[in-house]
Amino acid sequence: MQQNGMISIPDFEPGSQRIVTTGCGRLLVCRTDDAAFALDNDCPHAGQSLFGGVVTNDRIRCPFHGAVFDLRTGQSIGSRLNPLRLYPTQIRDGEIKIILNTAELKDKS
Known part of the structure; x- marks a missing residue:
């Protein structure tokens, strides 16, 4: 459910992912035991x-190609890919x- 620049996702168990x-755009949401991460779904290497x-x-x-990214910073680990x-x-x-930036929402519409 999207509301005022915020999306709520109920019943999201640790260890799971959702698009x-x-x-x-399309975001990948990952849940660990103690945190949740939301990021653009496309890998900067080839858009997969x-x-x-x-x-x-x-x-x-x-x-697809094994690139590793830090979910807290977005930085690639061991490569020079864009974050x-x-x-x-x-x-x-x-x-x-x-939490979504409402200026970005307007730019994409």
Whole structure:
């Protein structure tokens, strides 16, 4: 559900991933035991989906070519790829909340 630049995702268990379509595009949302991460779904290497990439130690590995990115910073690990675009998240009342920049929402429409 999208509302005033925020999306709420209920019933999101640790260890799971989902693709969410927003006014900012398709985002990949990953949940670990203690955090949630929202990022552009496309790998900057070749535009492939990051969905299904292995998440360990707050890092995600692209399932297509193996590039690794830090989910806290978006930076690539061990390569010179462009960083992932990240979106702020909160876990509140069992839901993941993604905060979207309303200026970006207007630019994409």
